Amino acid sequence: MDPIDAGRLREDLERLVRIPSIAFEGHPRAPLDEAAALVRELLPGSRFVDVPGEAPSVYAEYGSGEPTVLLYAHYDVQPAPPEGWKSDPFEPTLREGRLYGRGAADDKSGVVAHLGALRAHGFDPPVRVKVLIEGSEENGRQRILEVVEREPDLMRADVLVIADGGNWKLGEPTLCTTLRGHGKLTVTLRTLKNALHSGMFGGAAPDALLALTRLLATLHDADGAVAVDGLFEGEWAGADLPEADFRRQAGVLDGVQLIGPGSVGDRLWARHAISVLGLDAPAVEGAGNIVIPAARAKVAVRVPPGADPRASMAAVEAHLRARAPWGAHVEIEVEPASSPLALRADAAAARALEAAYGKPVAVMGNGGSIPLVAHLAEVYPDAAIVLWGAQDSDAAQIHAANESVSLEELEKSALTEALLLKQLAP
Structure with missing residues (x-):
């Protein structure tokens, strides 16, 4: 050689x-x-x-x-x-x-x-x-x-x-x-037939963007752990990633805590992770004084070994459908998770x-x-x-x-x- x-x-x-x-x-x-x-x-x-x-x-x-x-x-x-x-x-x-x-x-x-x-x-x-x-x-x-x-x-x-x-x-x-496997859901909430002037209707008319942010927040508890019922969660048995190295590699700002329980290896390689990839809503620049009638988000689900990806995606979809605030109309498109x-x-x-x-x-x-x-x-x-x-x-x-x-x-x-x-x- x-x-x-x-x-x-x-x-x-x-x-x-x-x-x-x-x-x-x-x-x-x-x-x-x-x-x-x-x-x-x-x-x-x-x-x-x-x-x-x-x-x-x-x-x-x-x-x-x-x-x-x-x-x-x-x-x-x-x-x-x-x-x-x-x-x-x-x-x-x-x-x-x-x-x-x-x-x-x-x-x-x-x-x-x-x-x-x-x-x-x-x-x-x-x-x-x-x-x-x-x-x-x-x-x-x-x-x-x-x-x-x-x-x-x-x-x-x-x-x-x-x-x-x-x-x-x-x-x-x-x-x-x-x-980990990887699936996605696109979640759309609708609350009004059309946009409304916030000065005339704000305070009683349900804002779809506010509803959506409240819904997305239910996916995690106060410590950042995934809060969806029925998801399999494991423990990582191999070498662990030291927290100091992870913080440096991820660029976590001083004073900001990592989210979720368990070792870094558990959280990265043996448990579900849910992220919000994007939001469709008015941009800050040029935003008007309106109550927003519809908003949507793309949510990613990482599925660990040992979990059934179909069951994981079904659990996240059911969680979102059951928790839409104020009776908002919910539409969900699911991109099945890879194994x-x-x-x-x-x-x-x-x-x-x-x-x-x-x-x-x-x-x-x-x-x-x-x-x-x-x-x-x-x-x-x-x-x-x-x-x-x-x-x-x-x-x-x-x-x-x-x-x-x-x-x-x-x-x-x-x-x-x-x-x-x-x-x-x-």
Whole structure:
């Protein structure tokens, strides 16, 4: 096995970051095709895989024998509004060992880590390796699942390596063993036929926005714990995330308390979380003196392993319907939750991580959800699934301004994968 070429990792990542490959409505298709072409250029002998209505995925195979390992990542990125960025989000910029740019961490670092691992083996690994680089992960449409249904053998493998995550802390090797499911509800309250002058009708006419805020407040108790009856809540048995590290990583302001009971691990990885993602109501700027007739909100529900996602969403819907104040008319649209996932800690992956970093591996969960992973677990129930990557929780800022990746972390991520392929060989 050859050493990891750190210079080539950076060069490839910079080329990818320069392409604004945003797979959302309202953004041009051409950059996605450009990014797909570059990924295909970087993966010798690769081909495009058609994904209905989306930019293509890129697929390649290398090596032979057993076991079969699938390496997955995605080249599409979140939009990058310029507000808050210290440099152009699509002009990779190096500052203090970190490369800044949209997608530098999520998930072009995953693409590059796979490339580095394969190059270390001269694209002739000691096991059979499949590579699938997706082009439409971020937009949530999940049409890659149609490919899985259409060609179930395409991604079939003994070990599925998903490079779309990272360590709990910079330089601290981490294996992720759980993912929460994720569902959404759009709640609309109506109280009046039309808007009214607040001077003439305020004080007796029921304001829909006020009703909605009162309803949303019932989802949590005074300490911030979820207050919906009938939800399964577990306890986290793996390594816990120290509260001081969590406060720093989350940017919690001085004097502001964390919400909910239990350890940080319990709250992030073993229990339900409910958030309000957005409100439709008049903006503060230019707001008129009116009693508002209708208001709506989008509510997100994170479902922990061990819980039935359908039962969880039904419980939250029933809670909201039963508590609308003042007889307000309630409309609820439910986006079903993806399934939560519990994975066994893969011994070979843990050994590779420990060898690459030179320290023990922490076993932790992931509070987010990756629907593809849950679906792959259903389609390939005997496969080991490994979730890792270079997206550290300290400073990666994925989906936010000033997204970045540590080049040292990226190099170790590639080394970890190269070692895993070597260790899996008979």
